[in-house]
Amino acid sequence: MRVLKGAEVSAKIKEEVQAALEKYNGAAPKLAIIRVGENPDDMSYECGATKKMENFGLRVQSYVYPADITDADFKAEFTKINEDPDVTGILMLRPLPKQICEKDIEGMIDPAKDLDGISPVNIAKVFAGDDSGFAPCTAEAVIEVLKAAEIPMTGKRVTIVGRSMVVGKPLSMLMVKENATVTICHTKTKDLAGTCRNAEILVAAAGRAKMLNGDYVGQDAVVIDVGINVDENGKLCGDVDYDTVQEKAQAATPVPGGVGAVTTAVLAKHLVRAAGV
Ligand SMILES: NC(=O)C1=CN([C@@H]2O[C@H](COP(=O)(O)OP(=O)(O)OC[C@H]3O[C@@H](n4cnc5c(N)ncnc54)[C@H](OP(=O)(O)O)[C@@H]3O)[C@@H](O)[C@H]2O)C=CC1
Numbered sequence: 001m002r003v004l005k006g007a008e009v010s011a012k013i014k015e016e017v018q019a020a021l022e023k024y025n026g027a028a029p030k031l032a033i034i035r036v037g038e039n040p041d042d043m044s045y046e047c048g049a050t051k052k053m054e055n056f057g058l059r060v061q062s063y064v065y066p067a068d069i070t071d072a073d074f075k076a077e078f079t080k081i082n083e084d085p086d087v088t089g090i091l092m093l094r095p096l097p098k099q100i101c102e103k104d105i106e107g108m109i110d111p112a113k114d115l116d117g118i119s120p121v122n123i124a125k126v127f128a129g130d131d132s133g134f135a136p137c138t139a140e141a142v143i144e145v146l147k148a149a150e151i152p153m154t155g156k157r158v159t160i161v162g163r164s165m166v167v168g169k170p171l172s173m174l175m176v177k178e179n180a181t182v183t184i185c186h187t188k189t190k191d192l193a194g195t196c197r198n199a200e201i202l203v204a205a206a207g208r209a210k211m212l213n214g215d216y217v218g219q220d221a222v223v224i225d226v227g228i229n230v231d232e233n234g235k236l237c238g239d240v241d242y243d244t245v246q247e248k249a250q251a252a253t254p255v256p257g258g259v260g261a262v263t264t265a266v267l268a269k270h271l272v273r274a275a276g277v
């Protein structure tokens with residue numbers, strides 16, 4: 001089985017980013033990471049994204065607010081960042097605490113700074129197959145991994161497990177743009193194992209540790225594991241039970257070291273594009 005490593009894809013994206021930056025005069029583009037509270041998922045993404053920006057020669061600043069900040073206070077802070085000419089792009093970690101209306105923020109964010117595709121303007125572009133906006137970085141990272149590995153998507157049966165707005169739904173549209181035939185699964189799907197086994201490319205984005213074992217994988221399928229979970233020993237693991245899948249799959253991404261590393265590289269690529277480079 002081929003192991004599809006994220007580091008190689010990230011290195012390729014780094015070259016593209018640096019080639020673009022050479023033609024760019026002035027201060028490096030700046031990423032604003034907005035975090036409310038101390039959610040460990042948010043903090044590990046923030047940490048990974050910060051390291052990646054520094055490694056790529058880009059600027060990054062975290063804006064951290066207490067978990068009990070009011071809706072009005074958060075919106076005032078958000079507006080300042082959104083309008084700051086020194087801020088090139090924004091990553092707002094989600095979900096936000098309940099008292100803050102996330103829908104309002106989606107409508108407020110400047111679509112030109114919305115690097116993770118949460119604005120309705122950018123979502124509409126993803127659905128239209130118009131790549132002038134920003135797709136959610138994780139969804140785009142899946143496409144980057146497949147392209148870098150030269151795995152064709154045209155005409156392929158693709159099954160995606162998960163229908164969130166950050167992975168499953170936008171990825172289904174990016175896959176359709178690549179001419180794949182897409183099936184989306186969720187908790188109400190009947191015969192999940194059979195639907196997954198039928199796929200030539202299986203994407204796991206359910207957020208359930210090691211849920212997809214060998215019974216869910218067809219012979220010679222390509223398996224892309226988006227999940228980032230913690231297993232019973234406290235170690236990072238994906239949604240795919242890697243050990244049982246190895247004999248059947250043609251190729252698979254590991255966790256850690258797979259899609260996660262590419263997500264932050266796509267974020268850097270979006271930041272440079274937001275700078276107009
Ligand atoms: N690699 C990366 O950079 C990133 C990784 N992630 C990881 O990806 C995973 C998914 O994230 P996200 O999309 O935000 O998660 P959500 O919890 O928002 O969505 C999970 C989706 O999976 C479906 N699902 C959950 N359990 C099952 C099940 N047993 N059978 C079938 N479908 C199921 C849910 O269905 P329903 O809609 O019916 O509830 C839902 O649509 C997480 O592990 C997350 O940590 C997320 C972002 C970036």
Ligand SMILES: Nc1nc(=O)c2c([nH]1)NC[C@@H]1CN(c3ccc(C(=O)N[C@@H](CCC(=O)O)C(=O)O)cc3)C=[N+]21
Nearest residue numbers: 041042044045048092093094116228256257258260261
């Ligand atoms: N607007 C928004 N978009 C997100 O995509 C988003 C979010 N909010 N909120 C939190 C969740 C969780 N999430 C993680 C991503 C990477 C790691 C992670 O551990 N990454 C490691 C690498 C892991 C690997 O190598 O596979 C790193 O970047 O170094 C964890 C969690 C993103 N999310």
